[in-house]
Each structure stands twice: as C-alpha cells, then as structure tokens.
Amino acid sequence: MSDESVPxxxxxxxxxxxxxxxxxxxxxxxxPLLRYLVCLGLTSDEAQDVVQDAFLSLQRHLALGGDxxxxxxxxxxVAHNQARNRQTSYHRRFGEALDGKKDxxxxxATPEQVVLKKEKFRQVASAIQLLTKSERECLLLRAGGLRxxxxxxxxxxxxxxxxxxxxxxxxxxxxxxxV
Amino acid sequence: MxxxxxxxxxxLDRELPKDEAGAVEHHVERCLECHRLVTAYGQVSExxxxxxxxxxxxxxxxxxxRWVPALAGAVVAIAVILLILSRTLVERPPVDPTISSAAxxxxxxxxxxxxxxxxxxxxxxxxxxxVQPYVGTEQPMDTAIEIAIPAEAMFPPxxxxxxxxxxxxxxxxxxxxxRQVHLR
Numbered sequence: 001m002s003d004e005s006v007p008x009x010x011x012x013x014x015x016x017x018x019x020x021x022x023x024x025x026x027x028x029x030x031x032p033l034l035r036y037l038v039c040l041g042l043t044s045d046e047a048q049d050v051v052q053d054a055f056l057s058l059q060r061h062l063a064l065g066g067d068x069x070x071x072x073x074x075x076x077x078v079a080h081n082q083a084r085n086r087q088t089s090y091h092r093r094f095g096e097a098l099d100g101k102k103d104x105x106x107x108x109a110t111p112e113q114v115v116l117k118k119e120k121f122r123q124v125a126s127a128i129q130l131l132t133k134s135e136r137e138c139l140l141l142r143a144g145g146l147r148x149x150x151x152x153x154x155x156x157x158x159x160x161x162x163x164x165x166x167x168x169x170x171x172x173x174x175x176x177x178x179v
Numbered sequence: 180m181x182x183x184x185x186x187x188x189x190x191l192d193r194e195l196p197k198d199e200a201g202a203v204e205h206h207v208e209r210c211l212e213c214h215r216l217v218t219a220y221g222q223v224s225e226x227x228x229x230x231x232x233x234x235x236x237x238x239x240x241x242x243x244x245r246w247v248p249a250l251a252g253a254v255v256a257i258a259v260i261l262l263i264l265s266r267t268l269v270e271r272p273p274v275d276p277t278i279s280s281a282a283x284x285x286x287x288x289x290x291x292x293x294x295x296x297x298x299x300x301x302x303x304x305x306x307x308x309x310v311q312p313y314v315g316t317e318q319p320m321d322t323a324i325e326i327a328i329p330a331e332a333m334f335p336p337x338x339x340x341x342x343x344x345x346x347x348x349x350x351x352x353x354x355x356x357x358r359q360v361h362l363r
Contacts, residue, residue, distance in 0.1 A: 035235045044238050117229075124230045143228050148194050167188040173223045174216075 022062075026055060029075055032144040036076065037083050039140050046086060054079040073150035076141060080154050120177070127176035135169035142166055181210055187217055191224070324349040 030051055037047035057078050062068065128136065134155070141151045148162040155162070183206045189195050190203040207213045326349050330339035348361040 035231055038235045038238050039231050120226055121230050121233060124226055128230075139227060140231065142192070143224075143231050148189075148192070163189050163194060166192070167185055170188045170220050170223055173227065174219045177223060177226070 022055075022058070025071060025075075029072060033075065033079055036140050036144045037079060040080075040083050040137075042083055042086070046083075050079050050082045050086065053082055070150060070153070073146060073153045076144065076146060076150065077154040080137075123177045124173065127173045130176065131169055131172060135165055135172070138162055138165045139169050181206065181213055183207075183210070183213055184216060187213060188220055191217060191220055324351065 033051050033054070034044075034047050037050055038044060042050065054075050058071065058075060061074070067074075131139070134157075137155055138151055141154055146154065148166070149159045151162045151166075152159045157165075183203055186195060186199070186203050187207070190200055190207075193200070195203060207217055326347050327344040328347055330343040330345065331341075333345065346363045348359075348363070349357065350359040350361070352358040
C-alpha cells in the first residue's frame with residue numbers, strides 16, 4: 001500500500017493546519033510504524049487503526065502541552081501498547097507474524113534470484129522463531145529506525161539492555177543463517 | 180575471541196561513544212575475524228529488514244487491486260448507459276416555425292381520391308405473370324421455370340413491335356431434358 005493511498009483522519013488534518021511538523025512526522029513515521037505493527041502480528045487494518053489512534057493520542061498529548069522531545073519514540077511506545085491491548089492472544093500472534101512457512105512476495109527479476117531470496121527468507125524466518133520475545137521486539141524496533149534509547153523507552157528497559165539484546169539477537173540470526 | 184566482538188553491532192548502529200567507536204573501528208581494520216563478523220552482521224540486518232518488508236507486503240493488500248474493480252465497474256456502467264442512450268434517443272429534425280404554424284391552420288377538405296391518384300400504366304409485357312400450379316401428367320420431379328422470350332427471337336424483324344416478350348413455362352425432366360414449353 002502506498003503512502004499516498006491512506007487518507008488522513010480528520011483530527012490529523014486539523015492538526016496539520018496548525019503544525020506542518022506533525023504532518024512531516026506522519027509521512028516519515030507512518031510506514032515504519034505500520035511495518036512494526038504488522039510484524040508484531042496485527043493485520044493490515046488493525047495496524048492502520050493503531051497508527052491513526054497513535055496520532056490522535058499525539059494530538060491530545062500536544063494539546064495538553066505534553067513533552068515534545070522524542071516524539072518518534074513516544075509514537076512507537078503508544079502504538080506498541082495499543083497493539084498489545086488490541087490483541088487478546090498477543091503472544092501467539094506475535095510468533096505467527098514472521099512465520100516462515102508461507103511464501104513471500106519477491107519481485108526480483110530472475111528466477112534464480114527469487115529462489116535465493118526465498119531460501120534466505122526461510123532461513124531468517126526459522127531463525128526468528130528461536131529468538132525471545134524481547135529480542136524480536138528489539139530487532140523490529142531497530143529495523144524501524146529507532147535508536148537504542150528509544151527502543152528502551154518503548155519497551156521499558158534500559159539502553160544498555162537494549163544493546164546487549166540486539167547484539168545477541170543479531171549474533172543468533174547470523175549463526176542460524178550461516179552468514 | 181576478541182573483546183570487541185560484543186560491541187560490533189552497537190558500532191554498526193552508531194550507538195557507541197566517539198572514543199569507543201574510534202577504537203572499535205581501528206580494531207576492525209586490523210582484525211580479520213571482526214571484519215568478517217561486521218560484514219555478516221550487516222548482511223543479517225539487511226536481510227531482516229527485507230524480511231520485514233516482505234511480511235508487510237504479504238499482509239497488506241495492494242492498492243491497485245482495490246481501485247481496478249471499481250474502475251472496471253465504472254467503465255462498464257458508462258458503456259451500458261451510452262448504449263441505452265444511443266437506442267432511446269431519436270434524432271428529431273429542427274422544427275420549421277412556419278410549418279408548425281401552418282400545422283395549426285384549418286385543414287381544407289380532402290379532394291376525391293380519383294382526382295389525386297393517377298393511374299400509372301404498367302406495360303403488359305413487363306408484368307410478371309403469376310405462376311399457376313401446373314396440372315399435367317409429369318412426375319413431381321419435373322421443374323417449372325418461367326422464361327421470357329423476346330419477340331425478335333420468334334418473328335422476323337418488323338413483324339412485331341420492339342420490346343415485346345412472351346412468357347412461357349419451361350418444364351425440365353429429371354434427366355435434364357426439356358419436356359414442355361408452355362406459352363401463356
């Protein structure tokens with residue numbers, strides 16, 4: 001789904017009249033936020049709803065004079081918590097999101113590249129199954145472009161713990177994927 | 180195993196302080212094992228990122244699939260409307276105001292039909308005679324053909340006025356031979 005295809009919610013449009021920075025933030029963060037939520041296990045529609053709710057919460061947060069530092073991490077934290085609240089079986093669906101048994105859309109040109117990429121994805125998928133929940137979440141947030149400090153704020157853990165967790169998760173993936 | 184190895188991911192993510200990052204960079208340039216690990220970690224990170232994109236692409240319906248059916252339906256609807264309009268619309272010639280005003284005038288009484296209709300004479304020789312059902316002894320297999328024979332073919336020149344033909348029924352036997360010629 002392209003970025004331009006999703007209409008903005010009306011409250012966000014009203015907010016845009018007063019703050020173009022929020023609109024810029026929306027365009028920048030929406031896609032990685034959606035990807036994070038989908039990889040967490042939400043459906044596409046659920047992820048869209050959570051993103052909209054997160055920006056509505058941001059509107060209220062800013063209207064009440066809330067802290068404007070690290071809005072990016074704040075949005076991810078709100079979305080992360082809303083995703084948890086929406087899912088009754090969060091842990092089960094979290095594991096299903098990166099299930100390697102399903103085929104993936106690979107748009108590469110040659111059939112050889114498609115086969116190689118699918119094989120690589122299967123290896124990654126099976127390796128992800130061996131990660132802990134915290135390691136997965138740290139990797140997903142890192143893939144979303146968050147710094148270690150922001151990841152720590154989202155997950156409620158120390159920055160040093162995030163560093164150790166990310167390093168351990170990457171090392172596991174490299175070993176399992178024979179890289 | 181180098182002590183630096185536990186810092187390689189953080190160094191790749193630019194999460195280390197400047198002085199510490201400089202030391203790791205200096206080490207990676209000289210240590211083959213750490214250099215290989217850095218390359219491997221970078222590849223794993225890229226693969227994980229691409230994997231997340233693939234998961235999102237698989238779960239997100241493509242936008243084009245949403246509007247294509249709507250567009251196709253709109254095109255079909257427009258085509259149907261145009262088809263209906265083309266059949267129902269009747270082109271009316273522009274109404275001449277003089278004609279329309281004349282239409283409101285009192286209509287004179289119609290003359291007798293004999294005065295209006297003029298009898299058009301039809302040359303007898305050109306009129307096709309009605310084929311009469313043939314009653315004879317021939318088999319039902321016989322075929323009757325109506326032919327016109329010019330008078331010039333039957334009489335010497337000047338004996339008959341020009342343009343006169345004779346109508347005859349030609350019957351042909353099943354074997355193809357002429358069985359009878361019947362002048363009317």
